[in-house]
Amino acid sequence: MNSSGKGTRVVVTGLGPVSPIGVGKEAFFHALKTGVNGTVPLSKIDTQRFERKYGCEVKGTIAEWVADFDAFAESGTPSHFALAATGLALADAGIERAAIAGKRVNCYFGTTYGESNLIDDMVTAMAQSQPGLHASLGRTFASEISRDVARSIGSTGEAVTIGNACSASNAALIFGYEAIQAGDCELAICGGSDAVYKATFATFHRLGSMTDKDCTPFNAGRKGVLTSEGGSALVLESYERAIRRGAHIYAEVLGFAMNCDADHMVRLNHHSVGDCMKAALANACVPPGTVGYICAHGTGTAANDSNEYKAIEAVFGHSPPPVSSIKSMMGHSMGAAAGFGAIACMLALSEGLPPTINVSEQDPEIPIDVVCEGFRAGKVDVVINNAFAFGGNNSILVFGNPK
Amino acid sequence: MSNDAIVALAVNDWVMLRMPGAFEQGGTELHHGLAPRWDLTAGELVPSRELKNFDRQSLLLLAAMSLIEDANQGESLARAAVIGGTSNGSIDTVIQLIKESNESRFAFQVNPAQIPNTVINSSVGQLAIKYGIKGANVSLCAKELSFYSAMVQGLRFARRGDCERIYATAMETFSGEFGTLYADSHGLDAAERIDTAAIFSLRTCSDPQTPGPVVRSCVTGRLFPTSGASLGDLILTFVAGNGVALDRLGQVSVSVAESWRAALDDLGQAFGEKLAVLQRAKALSLSLVGAYQLADLAQSVKAGDVGVMACVDEEGFYGIALVGCSEAQAGAAKGSRDSSKVGDV
Amino acid sequence: MTHVHEAKIKEIVSRVLGVNAEEIQNHKDFIEAYGADSMSGIEILAGIEGAFQVRVDETYIPRITSVDSILSFIDKTLEAECA
Numbered sequence: 001m002n003s004s005g006k007g008t009r010v011v012v013t014g015l016g017p018v019s020p021i022g023v024g025k026e027a028f029f030h031a032l033k034t035g036v037n038g039t040v041p042l043s044k045i046d047t048q049r050f051e052r053k054y055g056c057e058v059k060g061t062i063a064e065w066v067a068d069f070d071a072f073a074e075s076g077t078p079s080h081f082a083l084a085a086t087g088l089a090l091a092d093a094g095i096e097r098a099a100i101a102g103k104r105v106n107c108y109f110g111t112t113y114g115e116s117n118l119i120d121d122m123v124t125a126m127a128q129s130q131p132g133l134h135a136s137l138g139r140t141f142a143s144e145i146s147r148d149v150a151r152s153i154g155s156t157g158e159a160v161t162i163g164n165a166c167s168a169s170n171a172a173l174i175f176g177y178e179a180i181q182a183g184d185c186e187l188a189i190c191g192g193s194d195a196v197y198k199a200t201f202a203t204f205h206r207l208g209s210m211t212d213k214d215c216t217p218f219n220a221g222r223k224g225v226l227t228s229e230g231g232s233a234l235v236l237e238s239y240e241r242a243i244r245r246g247a248h249i250y251a252e253v254l255g256f257a258m259n260c261d262a263d264h265m266v267r268l269n270h271h272s273v274g275d276c277m278k279a280a281l282a283n284a285c286v287p288p289g290t291v292g293y294i295c296a297h298g299t300g301t302a303a304n305d306s307n308e309y310k311a312i313e314a315v316f317g318h319s320p321p322p323v324s325s326i327k328s329m330m331g332h333s334m335g336a337a338a339g340f341g342a343i344a345c346m347l348a349l350s351e352g353l354p355p356t357i358n359v360s361e362q363d364p365e366i367p368i369d370v371v372c373e374g375f376r377a378g379k380v381d382v383v384i385n386n387a388f389a390f391g392g393n394n395s396i397l398v399f400g401n402p403k
Numbered sequence: 404m405s406n407d408a409i410v411a412l413a414v415n416d417w418v419m420l421r422m423p424g425a426f427e428q429g430g431t432e433l434h435h436g437l438a439p440r441w442d443l444t445a446g447e448l449v450p451s452r453e454l455k456n457f458d459r460q461s462l463l464l465l466a467a468m469s470l471i472e473d474a475n476q477g478e479s480l481a482r483a484a485v486i487g488g489t490s491n492g493s494i495d496t497v498i499q500l501i502k503e504s505n506e507s508r509f510a511f512q513v514n515p516a517q518i519p520n521t522v523i524n525s526s527v528g529q530l531a532i533k534y535g536i537k538g539a540n541v542s543l544c545a546k547e548l549s550f551y552s553a554m555v556q557g558l559r560f561a562r563r564g565d566c567e568r569i570y571a572t573a574m575e576t577f578s579g580e581f582g583t584l585y586a587d588s589h590g591l592d593a594a595e596r597i598d599t600a601a602i603f604s605l606r607t608c609s610d611p612q613t614p615g616p617v618v619r620s621c622v623t624g625r626l627f628p629t630s631g632a633s634l635g636d637l638i639l640t641f642v643a644g645n646g647v648a649l650d651r652l653g654q655v656s657v658s659v660a661e662s663w664r665a666a667l668d669d670l671g672q673a674f675g676e677k678l679a680v681l682q683r684a685k686a687l688s689l690s691l692v693g694a695y696q697l698a699d700l701a702q703s704v705k706a707g708d709v710g711v712m713a714c715v716d717e718e719g720f721y722g723i724a725l726v727g728c729s730e731a732q733a734g735a736a737k738g739s740r741d742s743s744k745v746g747d748v
Numbered sequence: 749m750t751h752v753h754e755a756k757i758k759e760i761v762s763r764v765l766g767v768n769a770e771e772i773q774n775h776k777d778f779i780e781a782y783g784a785d786s787m788s789g790i791e792i793l794a795g796i797e798g799a800f801q802v803r804v805d806e807t808y809i810p811r812i813t814s815v816d817s818i819l820s821f822i823d824k825t826l827e828a829e830c831a
Contacts, residue, residue, distance in 0.1 A: 049508075049509055050509070050510045050511055051509065051511070102630075104624060111523070112522055112523070113521075113522075113523075114491065114492070114523065114544070119494070119497060119501070120501060123498050123501045123502060123505070124505075126498070126580065126584075127502070127505070133584055134587065134588035135588075137581075137584055137585055137588055140491065140581075141490055141491055141546055142491055142492065142523060142544035143490070143544045143546045143549075146544075146545075147545075147720070150625065151718075154627075155625065156624050156625050156627070157625070158552070158555065158622075158623045159545065159623075159625070160543050160552045160623075161543070161544040161545065162541055162543060162544070163489065163492055163522070163523025163524050163543070163544050164523075164524050164540075164541055164542060165522040165523070165524055171541055175556070178563075179559075184622070198510065199497060199500055201510075201511070202500065202504045202511045202513050203500070203513070203518050203521065205511035205806070206511050206512070206513055206518060206790065206794065206806075207515065207518060207790060208806035208807075208809045258538075258539035258540070258541070259537055259538060259539065259540075260528070260531045260536060260537050260538065260539070260540035262532050262534075262536055262537045264532070264785070264786070265456075265519035265525070265528055265529065265532065266518075266519055266786070266787060267785075267786050272537065389522075389524070390524070390525070390528065391519070391522060391524045391525060391527070391529075391531070391540065392528060392531065392532070392540070393524060393528070393540050393541070450766070451766060452765065452766015452767075453766070455763075455764075456787075508803075509803065512794065512797060515787060515790040515791050515793075515794050516787070516791050519787075
């Protein structure tokens with residue numbers, strides 16, 4: 001079922017993952033298919049005064065993936081991730097920068113903590129009364145993540161950073177989708193970015209929601225998230241434009257929904273999440289029975305996975321589609337997470353289902369197929385990308401192979 | 404599918420609450436002209452036992468919401484949306500958490516009660532919980548264009564038909580550590596750096612005769628100074644593109660960065676006495692810029708006229724919006740409230 | 749020793765749950781009797797760490813259900829710290 005009658009069709013034509021398990025689509029897809037465990041002892045923050053030591057980190061020199069790095073050398077790491085992800089996504093889409101310079105290409109990037117390393121530096125500088133604080137203030141604004149991308153590609157379009165925490169990059173995709181549908185732009189770069197950060201690490205530990213080494217979504221006795229980082233970017237394009245230029249189309253955006261639990265700042269409300277999933281399917285005109293895969297939010301906390309399961313059960317009854325959590329492999333990259341989920345959805349729509357790794361003993365209260373045997377070859381035609389956040393912000397997207 | 408040309412956002416009510424000091428000392432409410440005070444320990448905004456879970460930003464936003472006169476009730480807001488403009492979220496709470504982490508025996512020994520307030524979307528999240536607002540809830544960071552981006556999204560949400568009511572907010576706390584640095588860096592004096600929360604209660608409308616101010620259209624983008632196109636041309640094109648004749652223009656409110664000051668001559672020629680340049684302190688109020696401008700137009704745009712608000716920063720990132728008012732003018736102005744204290748919550 | 753801890757514990761619980769210390773009964777469940785939520789246990793844990801200058805592992809969060817339950821593990825925790 002296509003989305004005719006809903007106006008301009010919007011498709012995904014480029015993928016740019018900058019992740020701890022692989023940089024670039026090929027490496028990322030390969031990592032998902034081989035079930036890589038991205039857990040490492042953290043090196044980007046000083047873990048000496050922390051009890052936990054593990055997380056996931058993007059490996060390599062970011063400057064190598066950003067063509068115009070010098071122009072953005074003083075930006076925050078999240079900006080660098082977003083720039084790198086954008087470069088990769090545009091290259092993957094076969095779009096030359098010269099072809100889009102000066103054009104209206106809207107840039108929407110989600111984040112949880114914004115330019116975190118610059119904020120951390122600022123706090124240190126404040127404590128030590130260092131000079132130069134005023135001059136560096138401008139770069140600490142969260143807006144700079146999406147603006148740096150816009151500056152880099154010379155866009156005349158909208159640039160907005162969406163501070164919707166762990167569901168922000170789905171919100172970014174939704175904004176891009178609607179902007180193209182509204183005729184505001186023909187092309188949008190949508191994704192998210194966050195960097196490994198002392199505050200994230202402290203937060204999840206203090207909440208008792210952080211695992212010690214491996215992330216084990218859907219397992220009995222699961223202990224929580226593994227903090228991670230990265231930049232995710234997808235190129236969204238109008239279907240007509242993509243066809244006209246002979247672009248490779250990964251998927252069509254079939255629909256979405258956003259809602260707010262309005263219940264608790266941290267704890268998920270599975271009724272509200274279920275409503276959001278139902279609304280997304282209704283918006284996409286997709287019957288639940290046709291969904292082939294759910295890319296779970298799947299953080300690996302006791303509460304998230306149980307609540308996500310209850311929501312899935314409310315929508316799909318006793319025969320839900322396979323569900324997997326890529327956070328089992330790459331941890332929780334916060335504002336970038338939903339974007340990575342969307343990229344993983346593209347794998348599901350083309351080759352097969354990413355696995356949930358580290359499932360040693362599945363929680364008997366979560367009796368669903370979590371693709372624990374490894375990558376499952378065989379593409380599906382309709383997928384859901386789940387994302388939930390602090391503040392009760394849920395954003396869910398439905399993608400499908402275009403008909 | 405709604406017709407883009409006629410779906411707009413009617414302004415039901417709005418407040419801009421300016422709080423110079425402690426809550427107990429009161430603030431100034433722009434619009435109804437109140438001088439509200441709250442006794443936080445008496446639970447006038449949130450139950451006393453929960454105060455430790457709120458930061459200044461969340462309390463300010465809740466305080467502003469309590470002054471909105473659109474009869475908002477928990478049940479009826481289940482489908483309403485919230486779009487919050489913010490420059491850097493609750494940055495002071497983040498700074499505090501980092502300091503605690505740096506200074507505690509263990510780096511994870513931070514105050515858990517404030518953890519939920521360290522994500523950018525925390526204040527609008529607290530607002531949604533307090534008022535049961537269950538529609539889409541997004542926090543937008545685009546510096547001075549944050550509120551413009553909120554209006555762009557508001558119009559898209561309205562077109563989607565999921566919600567009849569949208570709360571567009573903007574908030575900055577210049578009294579905090581970050582805000583103080585920011586205000587110092589721009590040489591703002593004490594009277595110009597007041598913590599302010601703005602909330603506009605907007606209603607989806609497709610009737611061009613809807614009384615009262617209506618946000619008709621909004622766009623954001625970037626104008627390159629080297630492009631040859633002028634700011635005046637950009638605004639005129641936008642106005643014409645929305646089918647509005649020049650002689651129907653009411654006030655044209657602009658906020659321009661220093662490097663675009665030369666464009667003011669150009670704009671002066673195009674709009675004459677209709678041109679109003681936003682005072683410097685307001686132009687530097689980050690996400691509040693668009694809120695101040697919409698507040699101005701909501702009060703000044705006359706029946707049959709269309710007001711324009713525009714903002715452009717140093718790099719040419721801009722926002723432009725049209726605010727109209729139908730010939731059928733809004734009813735008599737709402738009377739002032741009997742009490743200067745909040746009692747409706 | 750327990751008596752001294754009890755007063756401090758009640759002070760922490762009082763602050764977190766917004767209930768007067770005198771009204772807190774040792775055996776009462778925080779959620780059922782005093783309206784605690786999922787964050788309350790974490791806040792009480794942090795309060796204990798601060799007040800006693802002790803480290804309480806997050807695995808104790810599910811055991812922070814009443815004053816009595818806290819008192820049952822606090823002695824061991826303090827002894828371990830001082831050892």
